[in-house]
Each structure stands twice: as C-alpha cells, then as structure tokens.
Amino acid sequence: MTHASAHIGPELLETRLQAGRHTLLADEPASNGGRDAGPAPYDLLLAALGACTAMTLRMYADRKGWRIDTLEVDLRILGTPEARHILRILTLSGPDDAGRARLAEIAERTPVTLTLKQGIAIETQLAEQTA
Incomplete structure (x- = not known):
C-alpha cells in the first residue's frame, strides 16, 4: 500500500x-x-508525474529492446484555477519516429497520468485527539 x-x-x-x-x-x-x-506542492505533483512518465517509458522501451539515449520530461501547469491543465513535453532521442510516437502514446497511459485524468476521491477523517 x-x-x-x-x-x-x-x-x-x-x-x-x-x-x-x-x-x-x-x-x-x-x-x-x-x-x-x-x-512547493504543485512542483511535487509535477515531479511525481514526471518520474512516473520517465520510468514507465524506460520500462516500455527496455521491453521492446529500444535504445533511449536521452529521455526528458518537462512539465508545467498552465491556465487559471478554474481551467488548469498540465503541459508535458517529451524530449526523446534514440528511437525512430514510429518508436517516439508510440512512447508518446504510452505516456498518456502511465499510472499517475491515468489517476490525474480520472480524478481520485479524497476522504478526510480526524484522528482521535491525544492528550
């Protein structure tokens, strides 16, 4: 857990x-x-998404036997508080154009990406107060 x-x-x-x-x-x-x-908290959120993206793409490329020379994930939160979105820019060298396109598709389905896109319920409880 x-x-x-x-x-x-x-x-x-x-x-x-x-x-x-x-x-x-x-x-x-x-x-x-x-x-x-x-x-700051939003920086940590972006860092978690970036780490998940980089790790997932590395694992996928390794399984396919694709060499990745560089893989960088640049993330920014853009928009207003009412209409925020995350811009993710992948910088990849090594795979051919088809491999790069496939990795961009895979980036859309990393675990943290899917959690953020789907949203997640948050339940808040108060712990018992200690003396």
Whole structure:
C-alpha cells in the first residue's frame, strides 16, 4: 500500500514529508510566505508525474529492446484555477519516429497520468485527539 505523511510545525510553512522510507522537504517560495527550502506542492505533483512518465517509458522501451539515449520530461501547469491543465513535453532521442510516437502514446497511459485524468476521491477523517 502506498503511504505518505506530512508534518508542519507551528511557525514555518516548511513541511517534512515521509514517503515510504524516504524523507523529503516541501516549502513555499518567499513570495508565498515560505523560505523556499524545498519544492512547493504543485512542483511535487509535477515531479511525481514526471518520474512516473520517465520510468514507465524506460520500462516500455527496455521491453521492446529500444535504445533511449536521452529521455526528458518537462512539465508545467498552465491556465487559471478554474481551467488548469498540465503541459508535458517529451524530449526523446534514440528511437525512430514510429518508436517516439508510440512512447508518446504510452505516456498518456502511465499510472499517475491515468489517476490525474480520472480524478481520485479524497476522504478526510480526524484522528482521535491525544492528550
């Protein structure tokens, strides 16, 4: 089961994240009241999508026996809060044009891509208060 947690103290926006065995730090830039000690939440969201995209495409290419010299995934959130979208630009070298086109198709079906496109229910509960 995938698991993560976040802990923030009483004064700063700096947030310690635990994702499995890994500890990360998130923060907001100074312009939003943080100290820019780590990526902001939307940066982390894009990083997760980018990692999933790169890993999925690498696994697919490896299974097909396709050599990938470079694979870069550039991501940006564009639009307004009411109409946001993610622009994903793949920079690939190695596969021929047909292979590159196939990898672009596969990028549309990575696990994180599908989760974001379909949406996901979020249930919020309060834990029991400790003394």
